[in-house]
Amino acid sequence: MAPSGDQPDPTARAETYVTTNIIPQTAALNENKWAHIEQRVRDLTEEEGELYVVTGPDFGRAPVDLLGPDRVYVPARTWKAVYSPGSNRAGAYVCDNVQQRPHCMQESVQDLTQQTGVDPFPQVAASVKARAWLLP
Template identity: 45%
Template sequence: MTSHRIIASILFVLAAAPAQATECPTLFLGGRPPEVAQESLAAKTRPLCFKAFSVLHSGVTRTALWSAERLTRDSVGDARSMERVNTFKAEMRLPATERAELSDYSRSGFDRGHLAPSGDMPDPEAQDESFSLANMIPQDPDNNRNLWAAIETAVRDLAIRSGEVYVVTGPIFSGTDLKALRGRVLVPTHLFKAVYDGRTRRAGAYIAENVPGFGWKAVTLLELQGYTGIDVFPALPAQAKASLMDLPVPRPRAAKSTPSNESAGSVAWDLAKRAMKVWQ
């Protein structure tokens, strides 16, 4: 299947019904999984539960449309004691015609980028499951290893401070000039990570282009739904979706010593925007 046919499927295939509710409600805010509000995205979707995260997989893009996690102070503490062991593998619960294979990513120039990060996984079983290709997207290597790793770290730090956060991560496929690995696995143009802080009861989302660099922007959940066609936290009232929390600023690895409690509303945030050339 060519990339043009894949794109056409995303835009026009409306026949398939949305996936049924998942069997892992504790991973979702209010027990409600993200809802696909854009009907065309629902084609060939299958919910998959794992020990520490859940995904809604698309047989059209051969990636997940979202991953969902609940991070706590204890789970992040356990994850930080884990040594990473790479066990990338195809997801055998998916039909062969709908799943990504290791060969799709081989010599593609893209990383197999985690949606639910291995660094969030609190035990060996959960970490092993995180390497399922159902939890992967084709990701620019510089983006994956620098900006996105810093965003993941910032969210884990928030979970330590707050005690509990809910996180939904996923790809955005914007425009019509899209790439596909071997004509099969669609390459996202952007990535998002939505966060709900259980202490402040506020939410927001990071969006970044799937390109090298340290550019990103913060958006409300309402704005995010406009980009993605997905209501990431359907249990939240409309007012909460329309307001933006102070997202923690992701720090380049060279700046890890910078205090981590500076927020998007602070003077430090304005300085960070200038230094990092935040994408607009």
């Protein structure tokens, strides 16, 4: 789920629009809060010098919504985990994938891992993942 805006040239940007790099995301989330989060992470990369960023879907525990005749799974939430090796901090943005007033929050990578079953940074110390880095 690499954003096209993070890519260095038109060819690389075009390569982000393949089905293996996208998920269904509501326009209300994608065009507003999510775009703002992506820009915040770009700005943070400039400040920190180096970041590791992992983005993914959370299908939740309830029945999964299906979209269209191909019955594409629609995630309940979208998340972006961020780790700075320079300052040894980690945190995550988590956003509800809803059409009306999507809500985004920040949490620790430990909490994200417990909720999704995905550890985006398996080599990072548990003590770092347990503290939520207050992201911009």
